[in-house]
């Protein structure tokens with residue numbers, strides 16, 4: 001069995017991603033999940049959550065000295081639900097970030113989620129963990145162990161050499 005926060009560096013690596021309130025309201029959840037799944041990553045955790053300020057502050061704890069922090073926490077905790085997700089696969093933390101694009105959608109390449117789907121930095125549609133250690137912390141913050149599935153992907157032998 002895979003530990004629910006994943007095994008960094010293996011095909012059982014896991015990352016935390018979240019469709020932000022703007023992405024949920026704009027009905028982009030399916031599009032975002034589709035991109036991750038068609039890449040070959042496995043969705044092993046999924047829930048809609050309306051986070052309170054406490055949860056959002058914990059999630060963005062590293063940014064609390066930044067000027068945009070207050071507005072970010074308010075936005076994320078008062079604009080309706082988010083969709084919290086755990087994806088699994090080789091390189092999913094770093095490559096997930098490549099698929100998302102950079103923080104500013106206008107600096108994100110076409111083909112990336114933010115580059116294709118959003119415009120403003122404060123409405124950039126999606127969050128993805130920035131490193132395997134934050135990924136493990138964020139999975140534990142947003143999900144209970146029993147909420148993350150141990151899925152053996154039937155296509156695994158066609159995605160991985162071994």
Ligand code: UDP
Nearest residue numbers: 063068072102103121122123124127128130
């Ligand atoms: N953010 C913002 N203004 C900024 C920088 C960041 O509103 O000048 C928001 C933006 O939504 C970003 C989030 O704060 O996604 C977290 O910032 P971080 O630097 O961690 O960017 P990310 O890892 O999401 O690319």
Ligand code: MG
Nearest residue numbers: 127128129130
């Ligand atoms: Mg970040």
